[in-house]
Amino acid sequence: MTSGMLTWACVNCSRRFRLVTKGTTCSRGAPKPRRVPDLEGWTEQFIDETERSLHDAIMIVRRALKNDSIVAGGGAIEMELSKELRTYAKTIHGKEQLLITAYAKALEIIPRQLCDNAGFDAITILNKLRQKHAQGAKWMGVDINSEDIADNFD
Numbered sequence: 001m002t003s004g005m006l007t008w009a010c011v012n013c014s015r016r017f018r019l020v021t022k023g024t025t026c027s028r029g030a031p032k033p034r035r036v037p038d039l040e041g042w043t044e045q046f047i048d049e050t051e052r053s054l055h056d057a058i059m060i061v062r063r064a065l066k067n068d069s070i071v072a073g074g075g076a077i078e079m080e081l082s083k084e085l086r087t088y089a090k091t092i093h094g095k096e097q098l099l100i101t102a103y104a105k106a107l108e109i110i111p112r113q114l115c116d117n118a119g120f121d122a123i124t125i126l127n128k129l130r131q132k133h134a135q136g137a138k139w140m141g142v143d144i145n146s147e148d149i150a151d152n153f154d
Contacts, residue, residue: 072152074141075111075129082107083133114142125149 071077085104089097111129115122125142128149132140143150 072139072141074143074150074152075108075114076139076141076152078107078110079129079133079141080138083130111142114144118142118144118147120147 082104085100085107089100089104092100108126112122112126115125120142125148129140129142132149137151139151139153140149141152143152
């Protein structure tokens, strides 16, 4: 970018264009030069961050192709683990019970944060999730599209 305006460079001859119009040609006479964004003025930090983001995306696709096991999203796993830990905590006594209960509560931060980020009433959604998980619906999680809970494995 140069002086706040987007510039383009022709791949054929490196001629720079501020505004690419329909009749623009490069010095070699190509009627419609291929254009790539000119990275002049971009910070190294931005380029490094873009590279890391692309690497992360490629690694996610690679991992998905290598491993065929999946889990439900929307906080379903965290709510199920929380339920199991709360059930287990009822069988023991003392400080360990408090510790396990606190960890179970901490796991519920994930679905709570999903609700907060989406602008939902987190208390209502979490109560619905606790009820469904107590009934055995282990894949129930926050559904952003319907502003409610849903079986997130489907």
